[in-house]
Amino acid sequence: MAQPKQQGIDISQLSLEQLNTFKQQFEEEVQVLSNSWQQLKLASARFTDSKDALSAIKTENEGKAMLVPLTTSLFVPGQLTNTEQVLIDIGTGYYVTKPVKQASDFFDRKIKMINDNADQVAQAVSVKRKNLESVLLVMQQKIGQMQGQAEKE
Amino acid sequence: MQAIQALQVRLEAELKEFRSLQKQIGNYQNSRAQYLTQVNENDMVKKELELVEADGEIFKLIGPALIKQEKTEALSNVNKRLEFIKGELKKVDTTIGDLEKKSEDKKNKVMELQQQMQQLASKQQQ
Numbered sequence: 001m002a003q004p005k006q007q008g009i010d011i012s013q014l015s016l017e018q019l020n021t022f023k024q025q026f027e028e029e030v031q032v033l034s035n036s037w038q039q040l041k042l043a044s045a046r047f048t049d050s051k052d053a054l055s056a057i058k059t060e061n062e063g064k065a066m067l068v069p070l071t072t073s074l075f076v077p078g079q080l081t082n083t084e085q086v087l088i089d090i091g092t093g094y095y096v097t098k099p100v101k102q103a104s105d106f107f108d109r110k111i112k113m114i115n116d117n118a119d120q121v122a123q124a125v126s127v128k129r130k131n132l133e134s135v136l137l138v139m140q141q142k143i144g145q146m147q148g149q150a151e152k153e
Numbered sequence: 154m155q156a157i158q159a160l161q162v163r164l165e166a167e168l169k170e171f172r173s174l175q176k177q178i179g180n181y182q183n184s185r186a187q188y189l190t191q192v193n194e195n196d197m198v199k200k201e202l203e204l205v206e207a208d209g210e211i212f213k214l215i216g217p218a219l220i221k222q223e224k225t226e227a228l229s230n231v232n233k234r235l236e237f238i239k240g241e242l243k244k245v246d247t248t249i250g251d252l253e254k255k256s257e258d259k260k261n262k263v264m265e266l267q268q269q270m271q272q273l274a275s276k277q278q279q
């Protein structure tokens with residue numbers, strides 16, 4: 001996107017139509033970026049959930065009975081037999097067995113990466129919002145001026 | 154008057170071509186974005202595979218079943234996939250570059266035609 005070029009433009013010199021195009025463009029960008037931010041937050045929450053679930057896999061829980069969810073609405077009774085290793089989905093169809101400690105590190109890594117990305121997106125959103133606000137302000141001023149002139153005539 | 158009409162027809166044809174070029178560029182940019190996400194995803198998987206220790210087991214999900222795979226095999230698979238996607242990415246990049254050049258040419262042509270029309274119109278008014 002040609003953002004850097006726009007920074008140098010004095011928006012008070014632009015016509016209403018041009019300002020309107022910018023307004024629409026910024027609105028769209030804010031929308032898209034806010035959506036990605038939400039998606040990132042959701043992904044981060046999923047990893048946090050997995051990490052929380054992992055905290056129950058510890059040696060003192062070995063042999064305890066549990067209900068294993070086969071689907072979200074169907075459970076079968078089971079027993080926790082292995083508290084050392086878990087199987088993790090690392091993406092694109094690959095799964096890896098890991099000791100609990102390393103699995104927890106894995107989730108920490110993912111959560112940190114996603115949160116860093118989300119922060120970047122949030123920053124971009126606030127920059128776009130500011131741009132949008134200044135464009136709106138100038139538009140209002142222009143419209144006010146035009147109305148003032150129309151009343152004089 | 155006829156000259157202007159002839160120009161108008163040409164202008165419309167050029168504009169139509171320009172718009173279709175823009176649409177094509179948009180389509181290619183979409184697939185480019187898709188390839189980029191795939192590259193990112195596979196890069197992450199590659200890094201995780203490299204982190205797997207000697208006693209860690211690797212499985213590949215094939216249909217509904219998890220099939221055990223050796224680390225070297227899994228890594229070479231992911232590398233191959235990365236190479237392929239990066240190749241596709243390069244292809245799309247050159248296509249987009251070409252299309253952008255063409256669309257720039259068309260834009261200039263459209264502007265030229267518009268100018269000619271304006272000149273003709275102002276001459277006739279005099």
